[in-house]
Amino acid sequence: MEAKTPEASKTVLTDVVLPGETNALNNLFGGELLARMDRAASIAAGRHSRRITVTASVNHVAFTKAVPLGSVVTVEAKVSRAFRTSMEVCIDVWIEDRQSGERTKVNEAIYTFVAVDETGKPTTIPEVIPETELEKQRYAAALRRKQLSLLLAGKIKPQDATELKALFD
Numbered sequence: 271m272e273a274k275t276p277e278a279s280k281t282v283l284t285d286v287v288l289p290g291e292t293n294a295l296n297n298l299f300g301g302e303l304l305a306r307m308d309r310a311a312s313i314a315a316g317r318h319s320r321r322i323t324v325t326a327s328v329n330h331v332a333f334t335k336a337v338p339l340g341s342v343v344t345v346e347a348k349v350s351r352a353f354r355t356s357m358e359v360c361i362d363v364w365i366e367d368r369q370s371g372e373r374t375k376v377n378e379a380i381y382t383f384v385a386v387d388e389t390g391k392p393t394t395i396p397e398v399i400p401e402t403e404l405e406k407q408r409y410a411a412a413l414r415r416k417q418l419s420l421l422l423a424g425k426i427k428p429q430d431a432t433e434l435k436a437l438f439d
């Protein structure tokens with residue numbers, strides 16, 4: 271299986287915030303943004319693996335800024351690292367100023383997807399070769415995040431989270 275770059279899985283979704291998607295403050299609902307991010311991340315995971323993919327976990331979400339009604343929202347997702355059957359997808363979200371076009375980052379998130387066959391059984395995927403400095407940083411930290419996610423899900427024991435332990439040594 272040939273390794274791929276994060277750029278090869280890059281997925282960009284741009285859409286506007288409509289009245290039915292906002293809260294009482296006229297800002298985008300968190301759940302609506304989560305759904306848009308899940309959709310973009312799912313496409314990126316599919317581009318990397320060329321398999322059916324399912325969301326296994328949402329590892330990190332930071333809602334740093336509110337997204338007002340009428341905003342043009344761009345969600346960008348890329349696979350940052352692949353393991354045996356699972357892959358980490360990093361998602362960045364921007365809004366743009368209507369007049370200047372200047373972009374403001376409003377959110378970032380990290381999701382884990384698993385590639386599966388037609389029966390839902392996990393299946394192997396290509397490796398990732400990071401290229402840019404940011405891609406290299408995200409690649410390096412991905413194993414630590416995988417171990418944290420598995421630990422919180424009760425799927426590994428604390429003593430097996432070697433990358434996490436190394437942070438405190």
Ligand SMILES: CC(C)(COP(=O)(O)OP(=O)(O)OC[C@H]1O[C@@H](n2cnc3c(N)ncnc32)[C@H](O)[C@@H]1OP(=O)(O)O)[C@@H](O)C(=O)NCCC(=O)NCCS
Binds near residue numbers: 327352354382420425
């Ligand atoms: C995700 C799923 C396929 C994993 O199945 P499983 O029986 O746990 O399979 P495995 O134990 O072999 O794990 C498969 C991979 O997922 C990873 N994984 C499983 N749970 C994880 C979690 N909580 N966080 C991070 N990685 C996880 C494993 O580490 C393994 O990765 P690797 O092969 O790259 O090392 C299964 O739990 C599933 O189908 N869940 C439902 C998915 C779904 O419907 N999502 C949409 C929700 S609405």
